[in-house]
Amino acid sequence: MMRKEEVEDAPNVMTGNFSIRTHLVGVLFDSVATHSFISARLVDTLRIALTSRHFLLSITLLDGKVVRCQELFTDCPILIHSQDFLADLYQFKLTEFDVILGID
Numbered sequence: 001m002m003r004k005e006e007v008e009d010a011p012n013v014m015t016g017n018f019s020i021r022t023h024l025v026g027v028l029f030d031s032v033a034t035h036s037f038i039s040a041r042l043v044d045t046l047r048i049a050l051t052s053r054h055f056l057l058s059i060t061l062l063d064g065k066v067v068r069c070q071e072l073f074t075d076c077p078i079l080i081h082s083q084d085f086l087a088d089l090y091q092f093k094l095t096e097f098d099v100i101l102g103i104d
Helices: 040-046
Strands: 015-021 025-029 038-040 052-060 066-080 085-091 099-102
Touching: 025 040, 038 040, 038 066, 040 085, 052 085, 085 099
Parallel strands: 025 099, 038 085
Antiparallel strands: 015 025, 015 066, 038 099, 052 066, 066 085
């Protein structure tokens, strides 16, 4: 996963903030990512209800390591510029961002 200091030089990403349940979160908008992710820390903080728990998605990290995401949170309400959007977010151990929004 991308680190904050790498964002400046990456042409396909940008960072920003939005709200989930009135909680301001840091987000990486990644037009190359095929799915969207939420940090385990944020799931715990917001106490978001789990939608599905089983083998769902395998992702390949930049270093070639394959990681399985087994928890999915569907229709998470995201508020961006007073507009509500629903996102399906896979839980992942993000360290640099609260949420990564991909092209899905």
